[in-house]
Amino acid sequence: MQVLFRKAAYLMVGAALVLSSCSEDDDQTTTPEPQGLTATLSADARFSVLVDALERTGLDATLSGNGIFTVFAPTDAAFGQALIDLGYTDLDALEAGLGTEGLRNVLRYHVLGTIRRSSDLQTGYSSTAATNADGDPLSFYLSTGNEVRINGSAVVREANIEASNGVAHVIDAVLLPLSIYDLVRLNPQYSSLNAALMAADGDLDAVLAGSGSFTLFAPNDEAFQNVIDATPGVSNLNDLVTALGTDGLSTVLLYHVTSGIILSSDLPGLSSNTVSTLALDGNGANFTFDLDLGMNTTRIIDGSPATDPASLTEVDIVGTNGAIHGINAVLLPE
CATH class of the missing domain: 2.30.180.10 (FAS1 domain)
Structure with missing residues (x-):
């Protein structure tokens, strides 16, 4: 009888070891090493x-x-x-x-x-x-x-x-690199800028979507609203377009655009901290604006004594044909 008990005990221990081994194997198979x-x-x-x-x-x-x-x-x-x-x-x-x-x-x-x-x-x-x-x-x-x-x-x-x-x-779609105009168009913070580019003379939306190389200093919607609020008789963007005229609007917008790509890391190396824009002054020369380069901030000083300097809100947004830097004010050439 004792022999039978001992054999039964051995069988129970053996079964427990087998079950334990199987359980460990199962745990290992459910957590495979991640692949690249x-x-x-x-x-x-x-x-x-x-x-x-x-x-x-x-x-x-x-x-x-x-x-x-x-x-x-x-x-x-x-x-x-x-x-x-x-x-x-x-x-x-x-x-x-x-x-x-x-x-x-x-x-x-x-x-x-x-x-x-x-x-x-x-x-x-x-x-x-x-x-x-x-x-x-x-x-x-x-x-x-x-x-x-x-x-x-x-x-x-x-x-x-x-x-x-x-x-x-x-x-669910393949991504294709975009122009700087398309990158602006997609961002609701630049909806006023997008509308202004489409309204201005010169098909500026098409220009900034096409070939070439540009840097756009892009005023956000709050910047446009500040100009609207400060302009007598103007209550919305359509009124502002009417007040400036589509040709004047084009000049203002081109004052935010330079030829070539200027990244934020390039700004300290610009000659005399002066940026030449694509806006013309009527005498064949290009309007310029100045940069005030501080230790931690960069301010843009336009040609109008009535406006405050603009600050960069985001930098180095790069498209197929240029770069965008967001700014918090609309720049005025004079």
């Missing part, structure tokens, strides 16, 4: 075109390696629609049309060099891994609310796909 972003995207059938494009441009190695990244990942359906919109039949044709380097830059426009999970996404501009012709990082505009939308077109459909070197968010 390329492997994570490759494992998801929704991103076969994106992964193909990454491999063609060598970015698969980048997103597999060291570093931290956020990828806004277009689905196959998003690429299919982009090909239709751009007039290409397939990815081969897209690469041939853009060139491999052009395709690489479009893909890099979907990448941030930092980790931003959904809780970190805020309305505003972000610098991407893509660059303009001068090597400056291109910006996109992200808006939050009922949905997260990028450049007014791509919506985040799924967030926070975790990888060992970053995070991916699923988007």
Whole structure:
């Protein structure tokens, strides 16, 4: 009888050890090691075109390696629609049309060099891994609310796909780099500026959306409202346009634009702290404004004694054809 009890005890202990071992194995299989972003995207059938494009441009190695990244990942359906919109039949044709380097830059426009999970996404501009012709990082505009939308077109459909070197968010459209006009147009804080650009002589909206190289010092809506409040007989933007005339409005707006790209890091090196604008004074010369460079602030002093200096509110928003710096006052040439 004692022998039987001992055999039963041995069997119970053995079964417990087997169950414990199985439980440990189960725990290990439910927590696999995270993979890099390329492997994570490759494992998801929704991103076969994106992964193909990454491999063609060598970015698969980048997103597999060291570093931290956020990828806004277009689905196959998003690429299919982009090909239709751009007039290409397939990815081969897209690469041939853009060139491999052009395709690489479009893909890099979907990448941030930092980790931003959904809780970190805020309305505003972000610098991407893509660059303009001068090597400056291109910006996109992200808006939050009922949905997260990028450049007014791509919506985040799924967030926070975790990888060992970053995070991916699923988007439903391919992002394309934008001009400085389009970056202004998307931001509700610059709605008055956008309306003024469209109303002024010279098709300034088209100019700032086209080829060329510009720096725009962009007054926000509060800046325009301050001018409206300070102008007798003017109660809204339409009244201001009427008071200035579309030709006068054009001169005022061009007073906020310079030729060439001036980033915030370039401002201290400008000769005499004077900036030549695209506005003409009527005698063939260009209006200028002055910079007051302090230790921590930069102020813009225009040509009108009736206005206060403007301060920079945001800097280095880079588009395909230039840069934008936000300012808190409308500049007047005289």
